[in-house]
Structures are given as C-alpha cells and as structure tokens.
Amino acid sequence: MSVQWYPGHMHKARQQLAAVMPAMDLVIEVLDARIPYSSENPLLAELRGDTPCIRLLNKKDLADNQRTEEWQAWLEQAAGVKTLATSLHESAKVRGIIDLATKMVPDKVGGDKDIEALIIGIPNVGKSTIINTLAQRKIAKTGNEPAITKQQQRIRLSEDLVLFDTPGMLWPKVENPDSGYRLAVTGAIRDTAIDHTEIAYYAAELLMSQYPQRLKERYELLELPATEDAFMSALAKQRGCVTSGGRVDYDRVSKLFLQEIRSGKLGGLTLETPAMAEREEVLVKQLREEKARKDRERKERFKKKNSKRR
Ligand SMILES: Nc1nc2c(ncn2[C@@H]2O[C@H](COP(=O)(O)OP(=O)(O)O)[C@@H](O)[C@H]2O)c(=O)[nH]1
Ligand SMILES: [Mg+2]
Incomplete structure (x- = not known):
C-alpha cells in the first residue's frame, strides 16, 4: 500500500x-x-x-x-x-x-x-x-x-x-516531520519515502528514552547501549541479523525491530504524550507561518517581474 x-x-x-x-x-x-x-x-x-x-x-x-x-x-x-x-x-x-x-x-x-x-x-x-x-x-x-x-x-x-x-480520504499530520516518523513506526504509513532503517532508528531512539525498561526486558540487556546504533548492532547480533561477512544486516534487523513493535511484542506502547504534542504544535505553527511568508514573497516577486515586462 x-x-x-x-x-x-x-x-x-x-x-x-x-x-x-x-x-x-x-x-x-x-x-x-x-x-x-x-x-x-x-x-x-x-x-x-x-x-x-x-x-x-x-x-x-x-x-x-x-x-x-x-x-x-x-x-x-x-x-x-x-x-x-x-x-x-x-x-x-x-x-x-x-x-x-x-x-x-x-x-x-x-x-x-x-x-x-x-x-x-x-x-x-x-x-x-x-x-x-x-x-x-x-x-x-x-x-x-x-x-x-x-x-x-x-x-x-x-x-x-x-x-x-466520510467521503474522500483524510490525511494525517503531514506538516510535522516527527509525526511522519511516528506514523511510520506504527505502520500507519506503510510504504513511504522514508526508508525502514531510518524508521527503525527513530523508533530505537524514541524507545530508549521513553521505554528503556521494556527494551532491556525484551532483549535481555543488562545495560541499555549508549546510542541507538549500538542498540541496533546488539539486537542484530542477538537475532542473527548479520551478513555472511559478519557485518550487521541493517535492513533485516530494522524490519525485525519494527515488526516486534507493531505486533505488541514489547507490550503496549504509546509514542507520544500531551506535553510532546503541545511542544511540537508550537513548532508546526512556526513552520506554517514560515511557509505562508515565503509564499507571499514569491507572489510579490512574480508580480514585480510581470509588471516590469509590461
Ligand atoms: N490490534 C488492533 N488492530 C486493529 C484494531 N482495529 C483495527 N485493527 C486492524 O488495523 C487494520 C486497519 O483496520 P481498518 O478498520 O481497515 O482501518 P481503516 O483504514 O481506518 O478503515 C486492520 O488490519 C485491522 O484488523 C484494534 O483495535 N486493535
Ligand atoms: Mg477503511
């Protein structure tokens, strides 16, 4: 899809x-x-x-x-x-x-x-x-x-x-890049321009800060690795997601991780809080205003160019 x-x-x-x-x-x-x-x-x-x-x-x-x-x-x-x-x-x-x-x-x-x-x-x-x-x-x-x-x-x-x-099809919060990632993590947007390695890394970063305990329990980690890259490597080794040359198969481990999140293997997860929403909404408003300003300036330039031509 x-x-x-x-x-x-x-x-x-x-x-x-x-x-x-x-x-x-x-x-x-x-x-x-x-x-x-x-x-x-x-x-x-x-x-x-x-x-x-x-x-x-x-x-x-x-x-x-x-x-x-x-x-x-x-x-x-x-x-x-x-x-x-x-x-x-x-x-x-x-x-x-x-x-x-x-x-x-x-x-x-x-x-x-x-x-x-x-x-x-x-x-x-x-x-x-x-x-x-x-x-x-x-x-x-x-x-x-x-x-x-x-x-x-x-x-x-x-x-x-x-x-x-409802007639027609409604779209999600496409203005906010973070919303795009979180929609992708849940599987709401399945086939997007975002590659699933990127989505998995986003998910790793988010879960490491919001649900460290769940990650430790599910993947039997005594300590949470320091970075999402280290976490993905640890997971890859644990689950045999390595190439014949012994390198981490990022593609495979990313798919596996996302599949586990989406199917509830880590338990019930909620990826955002009201406080996060309030913070991001301020940024979205700024983006929207910025875009409106640029649109106006572009129109102005276009008008000037046209009047000179005449
Ligand atoms: N786990 C879970 N899956 C659900 C639930 N409701 C719907 N689904 C699944 O989510 C997918 C999309 O459901 P659908 O009703 O077609 O969504 P729509 O696109 O909003 O009409 C389907 O695979 C459903 O079986 C729910 O409460 N829990
Ligand atoms: Mg439907």
Whole structure:
C-alpha cells in the first residue's frame, strides 16, 4: 500500500467535508491510541466549529494503558471532547459509542429527526472495523485497502442515531516531520519515502528514552547501549541479523525491530504524550507561518517581474 496525499486530493476532501459538516449533530474521530496527536486529521479542527465531538483512542490493546488515560484526560480538558478507549477485541465497548452519542444530543432523542453523526479518521486507524462493529454487519472493507468511500454511506445504528461515513480520504499530520516518523513506526504509513532503517532508528531512539525498561526486558540487556546504533548492532547480533561477512544486516534487523513493535511484542506502547504534542504544535505553527511568508514573497516577486515586462 502506498498512500500519497496530493494537493488536488486534499482540496477535494476539504470541500466534501466542509459540505457535509454543517448538517451533522456530532463528529466521531477515530485516533490511533499509540499516536493520538499524529493520527489526528488537521482538517477536522479547522472545520468542526462547535459541533460536539467524540474522540476514540482505538487500538488500545497496542497502547500503553497509563498513557491512554493521560491522553483521555487531556483531550477532554483541552479539546472539550468526549473520549472512549476502544479496540477490536472489545466490541461491547465499541457499541458503547451509540449510547454516548445519543446522550450528547439529548434534544433529538425520541424526536422526528435523526441524530446524524459523522465518523472520520485517517487510513488504518480502524475506522472500517468500528463501522462494522457498530452496524453488526460487514459494511466497510477492512485491512489493506485505503478504499475511498465514494458515496456517502448512511448507516442506521438505533432508532435515534444515524452514522455517516466520510467521503474522500483524510490525511494525517503531514506538516510535522516527527509525526511522519511516528506514523511510520506504527505502520500507519506503510510504504513511504522514508526508508525502514531510518524508521527503525527513530523508533530505537524514541524507545530508549521513553521505554528503556521494556527494551532491556525484551532483549535481555543488562545495560541499555549508549546510542541507538549500538542498540541496533546488539539486537542484530542477538537475532542473527548479520551478513555472511559478519557485518550487521541493517535492513533485516530494522524490519525485525519494527515488526516486534507493531505486533505488541514489547507490550503496549504509546509514542507520544500531551506535553510532546503541545511542544511540537508550537513548532508546526512556526513552520506554517514560515511557509505562508515565503509564499507571499514569491507572489510579490512574480508580480514585480510581470509588471516590469509590461
Ligand atoms: N490490534 C488492533 N488492530 C486493529 C484494531 N482495529 C483495527 N485493527 C486492524 O488495523 C487494520 C486497519 O483496520 P481498518 O478498520 O481497515 O482501518 P481503516 O483504514 O481506518 O478503515 C486492520 O488490519 C485491522 O484488523 C484494534 O483495535 N486493535
Ligand atoms: Mg477503511
């Protein structure tokens, strides 16, 4: 799977979302509990206005429970949304969304008009799996398909509540390079321009600072190596990821390490905290302003050149 976000793509999705949003009573955004910040779609913040919102921290089975609770508290307080931590192993919990959603729009309960909720999420967060659990039948294709919902789907969940699947495909935080790496570590972006050795080294650095104990336990290390390079070499030797010439096979050890992280072999891991998100958001704003300034300057130069020509 190779997912690319092109300006045309993004423009169309923005238009579609902007068109359906005003009619919605509620938005349900599916996040990956391992990266609640980076798996957010930036468009929603832009277009939601004051529409009530539920944020699902999905794949909680792969995340760190303590951090999931920390994120829920932070999101409810800072973003004024309701949250639920869900996973495909707990369908009753997922179906709890119906109750929560209904309670959030009390005026429409028992009335003539349905409560209309929009479900959104970047690819691979588990949106289709959730839709199928809520509907109790297979409506959406799950797995390796970044299938674009072409027609607006209308799924009745109860007497009062109707769910709409988002048209178009939403992109993650592409502006923030660190988000790109963390999305890649979780496997949300599978086939990117970033090579998996680079992703594995990023993961090693991150886990060495955030989860040193887990690394020591999983790889039976008495001491954590001083650098991520030393860690990768140690792992390579331990797992026989060496070439016939006795050199470290970086490609193979990187794949192995990422596979172990993604499949939960190191236990539940959450790669970001609210404090990290707050810090990075400041940097992202600066990048965005810088880009806007450059765009303006380029336009100015272009205008001057054209007026001289005339
Ligand atoms: N471990 C785990 N995997 C999940 C969970 N939910 C979905 N998945 C898997 O994640 C992948 C993407 O799920 P899908 O529903 O197609 O995501 P979508 O792209 O957001 O519609 C599939 O392989 C699912 O089986 C979850 O709660 N836990
Ligand atoms: Mg899907």
